[in-house]
Amino acid sequence: xxxxxxxxxxxxxxxxxxxxxxxxxxxxxxxxxxxxxxxxxxxxxxxxxxxxxxxxxxxxxxxxxxxxxxxxxxxxxxxxxxxxxxxxxxxxxxxxxxxxxxxxxxxxxxxxxxxxxxxxxxxxxxxxxxxxxxxxxxxxxxxxxxxxxxxxxxxxxxxxxxxxxxxxxxxxxxxxxxxxxxxxxxxxxxxxxxxxxxxxxxxxxxxxxxxxxxxxxxxxxxxxxxxxxxxxxxxxxxxxxxxxxxxxxxxxxxxxxxxxxxxxxxxxxxxxxxxxxxxxxxxxxxxxxxxxxxxxxxxxxxxxxxxxxxxxxxxxxxxxxxxxxxxxxxxxxxxxxxxxxxxxxxxxxxxxxxxxxxxxxxxxxxxxxxx
Ligand code: ADP
Ligand code: MG
Ligand code: MG
Numbered sequence: 001x002x003x004x005x006x007x008x009x010x011x012x013x014x015x016x017x018x019x020x021x022x023x024x025x026x027x028x029x030x031x032x033x034x035x036x037x038x039x040x041x042x043x044x045x046x047x048x049x050x051x052x053x054x055x056x057x058x059x060x061x062x063x064x065x066x067x068x069x070x071x072x073x074x075x076x077x078x079x080x081x082x083x084x085x086x087x088x089x090x091x092x093x094x095x096x097x098x099x100x101x102x103x104x105x106x107x108x109x110x111x112x113x114x115x116x117x118x119x120x121x122x123x124x125x126x127x128x129x130x131x132x133x134x135x136x137x138x139x140x141x142x143x144x145x146x147x148x149x150x151x152x153x154x155x156x157x158x159x160x161x162x163x164x165x166x167x168x169x170x171x172x173x174x175x176x177x178x179x180x181x182x183x184x185x186x187x188x189x190x191x192x193x194x195x196x197x198x199x200x201x202x203x204x205x206x207x208x209x210x211x212x213x214x215x216x217x218x219x220x221x222x223x224x225x226x227x228x229x230x231x232x233x234x235x236x237x238x239x240x241x242x243x244x245x246x247x248x249x250x251x252x253x254x255x256x257x258x259x260x261x262x263x264x265x266x267x268x269x270x271x272x273x274x275x276x277x278x279x280x281x282x283x284x285x286x287x288x289x290x291x292x293x294x295x296x297x298x299x300x301x302x303x304x305x306x307x308x309x310x311x312x313x314x315x316x317x318x319x320x321x322x323x324x325x326x327x328x329x330x331x332x333x334x335x336x337x338x339x340x341x342x343x344x345x346x347x348x349x350x351x352x353x354x355x356x357x358x359x360x361x362x363x364x365x366x367x368x369x370x371x
Contacts, residue, residue: 002040005030005360006106008123010046010061013115014206018273020065022112022335025342027062029353038357042101046113055100108363109134110356112335115203119332120146133367135359136309137331144305145331148200148232151305158304160297160326163316164235166190167200173225184217187233194236196266197221199228203330205269210236237325239316241267242284244298245333245344246311247358249366252302254295255344259284280340282347290317293324301329309362312341 007030009023010016023043030039045058048069053061061068109132111123121143127134137145144150149167156162172183187195197220199207207227209220217233224231245255262278264271271277286294298313312333316325333341337352345355 003038003107003360004040004042004101004105006042006044006103006109007062008044008046008109008111008113010048010067011113011115011118012046012048012050013113013118014202015114015118015204016048016067018204018334018336019113019118020061020067022114022339024062024065025337025352026110026112026335026356029356032353034353035357039360042106044103046118050117054103103130106132108132108360108367110360110363111136112332114332114334116146116201119203119330120201131371133363135363137305137307137311141305141307142331145307145311145329146201146203147230148198148328149230150200151328152232154304155301155326158300160300160304161324163237163325164191166233168221168231168233170225170229170231173221173231180218184214184221187217188214191233191235193217196234196236197224198232198234199224200230200232201228204272205267208266208268210266237316237318239318239325240284241314241327242286242294242317243312243314243340243344244294245341245348246298246302246307246313247309247345247350247355247362249308249362249369252299254298255348255350256283257286257291257294258282258340258344258347259286260340280343282340282343286317290322290324297324297326301326305329305331307331308366309359310341312344 007023007027009019011019027041029035030041043058043062045053045061047053048067057068109127111118111134113119113123117123119142121139124137124142125139128139144154152162152165166187168183173180194210194212197209197211207224209223211217211220221231241260242257244257246252259281260267260278261281262271264277267278294315301313302311307329312330314327316327333339335341342352342355346352
């Protein structure tokens with residue numbers, strides 16, 4: 001019998017549309033010749049209010065690529081099914097006859113959700129509770145990969161070189177007018193301008209600012225605090241941005257290294273999502289030594305946060321000094337046909353359909369090891 005793959009996409013984060021595009025690419029790869037006899041896709045769409053749709057509507061979103069807002073904002077709830085599995089309800093706006101499958105039919109889940117409530121361990125916790133195999137990292141890997149402060153602590157522990165940074169809490173930003181200047185003084189004492197102010201738990205460069213003065217620092221801290229309780233301020237580096245893809249579980253493989261170039265001041269939201277604003281160079285023009293160093297660091301980073309299945313690890317390479325700093329790990333990287341992660345694997349000899357097939361294999365392998 002075919003393996004039923006629950007493709008979980010959409011989600012409440014700002015990366016809803018990217019998720020739909022990634023899910024479409026994955027669904028089509030699962031329906032290509034090499035996978036067609038092996039897999040059946042059961043789409044599960046999470047609308048922007050967090051409601052799960054496993055009906056024809058999910059299929060419709062997958063086919064059209066257009067988001068749907070189907071419900072009022074409501075809470076997702078977890079219920080116990082007859083077979084003792086936990087299932088999620090949040091789709092009661094549909095009558096049972098409109099449901100075309102039950103979650104208990106799904107053999108393996110493929111969450112392709114980016115950002116908070118998808119990439120951060122929340123959905124992974126739910127799937128773990130349901131005791132089903134799923135693609136990608138578990139709770140710990142996902143959570144450490146999402147929170148930039150926790151991630152940096154894990155990287156420090158693993159001895160991975162990083163730029164200097166200061167961790168800030170929202171309460172410090174919203175503190176009294178005599179404490180806030182002290183916070184900025186402390187940051188200025190540790191870091192030179194320009195520096196980068198980031199909400200700790202976002203992606204796609206949302207809420208990130210490059211600041212060059214005290215005034216800009218104050219403004220950026222205030223803005224970042226509107227996105228997240230946790231904020232990180234980092235020393236800015238002038239460097240090439242290079243990325244490496246990781247695939248596997250306990251003994252993961254690494255891809256060739258790719259580079260991103262752009263005209264803008266940094267790789268901000270607009271540059272990421274404007275067609276033609278950024279160029280991918282695969283493989284990057286780097287010496288073999290540097291490539292090896294980056295690949296080793298990518299593996300170490302994957303292990304440091306306890307990632308599984310897949311991750312894209314991003315670096316700053318300072319050509320003048322030869323230094324390589326790790327920037328971040330993304331445990332559910334963009335997965336559209338043109339995204340860096342599948343492109344890196346294509347250049348390494350793993351086609352998109354093979355990649356998806358491998359990921360499902362690793363999900364089942366990890367599940368079997370833990371059960
Ligand atoms: P996200 O998770 O949203 O992608 P990143 O930490 O990767 O956040 O930052 C987004 C972009 O901002 C980077 O790709 C880079 O262009 C720029 N950037 C972030 N931190 C630094 C830094 N310390 N020095 C130089 N550029 C940086
Ligand atoms: Mg990121
Ligand atoms: Mg990034």
